Amino acid sequence: MASRSSSRARRKKRRIAIAVGVSALAVGLIAAGSVVAVGLTASEPSAAVPAASTKTATPTPTPLTAAESLLQEANDPAACAVSFVGDSVPDEPMLQTQDALFSYLPIPDREGDVFAGWYPTEADAAAHNIAARVNGSDVVACTDDELTLYGGWVTPDEVTAENTGVPILMYHQFTTRPEGEDGxxxxxxxxxxxxxxQITYIADTGFYLPTWDELSAFIDGRLFLPNRSVIITDDDADSSWLELAAPVVDSHGVLTTSFVITKFRSEGTPSKYVLQRSHTHDMHEAGANGDGRMVNYTAEEIAADMQTSADVLGAKEIMAYPFGHYNDTAKEGLRRAGFEMARTIEQGYVHVGTDKLALPCIRMNYGMGLNELISLIG
Known part of the structure; x- marks a missing residue:
C-alpha cells in the first residue's frame, strides 16, 4: 500500500511538472509573439493605425514687395529700386543704378498744383528744402539696394511769386594763360x-542744377524750379574742355552738358557729370550763302544729320545750333528728328512759356570772373 501511494504521488508530481512546463512554454510563445508584433509595428505600421508624422509644416513665404520683385527681376548687383511716396506720385518703383546719376526721375501731374521735386524725407518735401532736393545731378546711393523719395507740391501762385528765370551758361574753349589767347x-x-x-561758387552756395527734362517741364508750367537754378554748357567739346575744364567739373561733382560735333568726336563722356548732347553731326560748317548749314538745308536733310548725331551720342532731347543760326525750317527738321529743345546764342533767361526750340543763354567770355558770374546768376 505504501509503495502504491508513493507511486501515485510521483505520477501526480510529473503531471504537475508537465503542466507547468506546458504553461510556461505557452507563455513564452505568447511573449515572443508580442515582441515580434511590437517590432513589426515599430518598423512597418499597419494600414489600420497610421504612424505619427515627424515632418514640420513649411511656412508660407512672405510675398515680395514691388521693390523686391523689381530687384529680383533685374538681377543686377548695381541696381537700386527707388520707391515714391506722396499724393499723385507713381505707385510703382523704378530701377536706378548705384553710383551713377539719377536718370529721368518721374515728374507727376496733379490738377491745380505744380510738382516741386523729390526729397529724401517727408519733412524735406513739405518744406521744399532745395538743398536736399534730389534730381539727375545727384549720384544714386541706396541702403540695401532700395531708396524712398518723397514728392513735394507748390501752388501756381508760389511759382509766380518765385519768378524764376533759369540761366544757361555757354562756355567754349579754355586757356591756362591769365592774359588770354590771341586772335x-x-x-x-x-x-x-x-x-x-565759378564752378566752386556754384557747387558751394546751394545752386540747383536742373536736368533738361526738368527744364522742359518747367517751361510747360508743370515743375517748380527755384530762383537759384543754373545750367552749365560747353559748345564744341574742344580738347581744352576735355583736358582743362571737364576735370574741374568732375572734381566738384557739378552737372554740365557738352554739345558735341559728332563728325569730329565720338568718344564717350569724360565724366559722369558731363552729359553729351548734339551740336549736329556735320552742320557746323558754312552753307552756300555763308550762313550755317542748318539754315541752308531742307528739313529732311537736317533731320537726317541730327539722327546721325543722336545715334553716335545715344541721346536726343536738346541740341545747340551751330553759330546760333536757326530758322523755321531748322525747327521743323529738329521736330522730325525727335528733338524737343534747342539752345541758341541769344542772351537771356529761360522762363515758363519760353520757346523750347529757341532757348536763350548767358555767354561766358574771356575776362569774366567770379563777380561777373554772380551778377548774372545771383
Whole structure:
C-alpha cells in the first residue's frame, strides 16, 4: 500500500511538472509573439493605425514687395529700386543704378498744383528744402539696394511769386594763360582759373542744377524750379574742355552738358557729370550763302544729320545750333528728328512759356570772373 501511494504521488508530481512546463512554454510563445508584433509595428505600421508624422509644416513665404520683385527681376548687383511716396506720385518703383546719376526721375501731374521735386524725407518735401532736393545731378546711393523719395507740391501762385528765370551758361574753349589767347576767337577762351572759381561758387552756395527734362517741364508750367537754378554748357567739346575744364567739373561733382560735333568726336563722356548732347553731326560748317548749314538745308536733310548725331551720342532731347543760326525750317527738321529743345546764342533767361526750340543763354567770355558770374546768376 505504501509503495502504491508513493507511486501515485510521483505520477501526480510529473503531471504537475508537465503542466507547468506546458504553461510556461505557452507563455513564452505568447511573449515572443508580442515582441515580434511590437517590432513589426515599430518598423512597418499597419494600414489600420497610421504612424505619427515627424515632418514640420513649411511656412508660407512672405510675398515680395514691388521693390523686391523689381530687384529680383533685374538681377543686377548695381541696381537700386527707388520707391515714391506722396499724393499723385507713381505707385510703382523704378530701377536706378548705384553710383551713377539719377536718370529721368518721374515728374507727376496733379490738377491745380505744380510738382516741386523729390526729397529724401517727408519733412524735406513739405518744406521744399532745395538743398536736399534730389534730381539727375545727384549720384544714386541706396541702403540695401532700395531708396524712398518723397514728392513735394507748390501752388501756381508760389511759382509766380518765385519768378524764376533759369540761366544757361555757354562756355567754349579754355586757356591756362591769365592774359588770354590771341586772335579773333580770343573771347571764346575762358581762363581756367576763372572757371574753377565759378564752378566752386556754384557747387558751394546751394545752386540747383536742373536736368533738361526738368527744364522742359518747367517751361510747360508743370515743375517748380527755384530762383537759384543754373545750367552749365560747353559748345564744341574742344580738347581744352576735355583736358582743362571737364576735370574741374568732375572734381566738384557739378552737372554740365557738352554739345558735341559728332563728325569730329565720338568718344564717350569724360565724366559722369558731363552729359553729351548734339551740336549736329556735320552742320557746323558754312552753307552756300555763308550762313550755317542748318539754315541752308531742307528739313529732311537736317533731320537726317541730327539722327546721325543722336545715334553716335545715344541721346536726343536738346541740341545747340551751330553759330546760333536757326530758322523755321531748322525747327521743323529738329521736330522730325525727335528733338524737343534747342539752345541758341541769344542772351537771356529761360522762363515758363519760353520757346523750347529757341532757348536763350548767358555767354561766358574771356575776362569774366567770379563777380561777373554772380551778377548774372545771383
Amino acid at each position: 579773333w576767337l580770343r573771347g571764346n577762351y575762358a581762363y581756367i582759373g576763372d572757371f574753377e572759381e
